[in-house]
Amino acid sequence: MPTGQSPSQAPSRELESPSPRPSPARPAGRRRVSMDDVAQHAGVSAQTVSRVSNGYPGVVESTRRLVLDAMRELGYRPNSAARALKRGEFRTIGVIMSTLATTGNMRTLEAITRAALEQGYAVTLLPPAPAQQEDGGFSRVGEDVVDGVIVVMERHQLDESLLVLPPGMPAVVADTDLAHVYPVVDTDQDAGARSAVAHLLELGHRTVWHVAGPEESFSAGRRANAWRALLQEKGIEAPPMVVGDWTAASGYQAGLRLADEPSCTAVFAANDQMALGILRALHEKGRRVPQDVSVVGFDDNPDSSSYLPPLTTVHQDFSEVGRRCIEIVLALLRSRPPDDAATTVELVPTHLVVRQSTANFRGP
Template sequence: MADVARAAGVSSQTVSRVSNGDSAVIEATRRRVLDAMKELGYRPNSAARALKRGDFRTLGVITTSLSSTGNVRTLEAIATNASRAGYAVTLIPLDAPTRDSVTGAFTRLDELAVDAVVLIMEVHLLDTGSLILPPHVKVVVVDSDASDRFPVVDTDQHEGARAAVRHLLDLEHHAVWHLAGPEESFAATRRADAWEAALREEGIEPPPLLRGDWSPESGYEAGLRLAREPECTAVFVANDQMALGVLRAMHDSGKRVPEDVSVVGFDDIPEAASFIPPLTTVHQDFAKVGELCVDVALRELRGENVADGTRLVPTRLVVRDSTAAYQPSPRRA
């Protein structure tokens, strides 16, 4: 810095101001300093400045999986919005959702010097007991049951699932079957609870619940079982990838969609409109989830009073060709 100051004919303090983007430096002086930096090959040490300020311009993200559509798209949205705000993202995926693994991830992020942490905790902990997070860390939780202990951002899973079931009931189907996600998933639990509640509101006894693992393969296996149920005319599937498997199983079993069986998914992945037939599904706004996560984290860092509790991002039903009004068929009769 002293070498740059001598070459530019200014003080070291002026070089520091230029390095930090201080607008008080007049343009001619700023240009002279920048030219001297370039000539001498000087680069400000951002790590040293960060240590001095205690501001690292980095958000940490801990996630339990990089295989699910929701996690990947939420992570992408967080990274995009963080970058727009001038922040980098440090990612730590967990091998298993345990208290020790989450605690270890927080320790690593503390060592790597991040300003705040986004915890994408889509599943229950494998070990018993509640998760205790470091009290000095600014935390935003995604897709989890953190009650009122932390700021939480989530899609309105309940309303989205309810809209899917209501759509099928409005098409005069007598009942709606459900292929749920894994039992340990918070999202799967919320969607299954909403499915059951919507049926009981209409005085309909819910059919037996089926479960998959979010994959098309598990959807195919469940779809073969559903195709053998003569009373099954409508299926709400907990995600689009399992719904793809259900569509194939219905085709292989000689069932027509939507003439014999209507199918609704959840997520609205980009490929959903290209399924055969195009899939009716519940749209999740992952971009908004990521935007809210970053917004809440940065507000916490600015010292604003951020209330704990859940912020819900609305869903919307996207109606395509995989659903139709109930039609009694001679085969079913």
């Protein structure tokens, strides 16, 4: 540092060699380590520490490393709350989920988190509340330091009166039908289910049985409606629908029932987990897949290609769903549209992945 220049007068770009560093020691007592403590320890100005802490350019690499080392040695933690208040944003997106128990929700959360990190945002998860207290989970949004909210719901036709968000809070909803209230990002459930049923009919099967997800699920309802509608369009009466709960155990119970139906040669399961249970039940009952019964799932889980046999399934692009949720909520955050701005529905395309669990109909 030039002779006679105080730390507060140091230029914003630290090109000079820093002063000799004192021996590592935390400030006396238990008080929080300050930016001035780091500056004194590193032999640089407090302004330089601030620039390093906030990631600003203009600090030479050797000085930046020196400051970071001093932060680590002293245990300095930037006051993120104060920085957020100064910027007017917290760079955090809140995610409200009705459940963490389903594979689809977990993959959606993973995709949202990854997309947020790519944009320099963190994600805070509001723990799921019991259905009868779900509005309590929503009310917490006003208490948390978040810039926007993504709501991932399982419940069909969620009562918008429960979705009470702070005025002006940017919000996007995934996997439900509140498009008249908030922007919605969803997988194209209808097209995905239709592709599964059409594939089985093209293989010559006379009808397709369906193992649906739980009745309260919006996604399950959309997939079941598409299954039934396509059969009706082909002049085929839909067989009785079997309802599961997304788990392999419920698929297994459904599969035991379907194995005793001689006319059942093709099954469309609303997700891969239930399809896994169906495969086990059919095997135990002596019904071969795909020689006797063809099975199609929905999701294209990472393990579905390792099922026995490898599962034909509808691929959902969870990464794209997460990316679009983050893009929309950040666009709302930056533009601050009026409350009566038109809402949108964005459907992420699906595609059928054909593997070895489906084959041509071989019956009479």
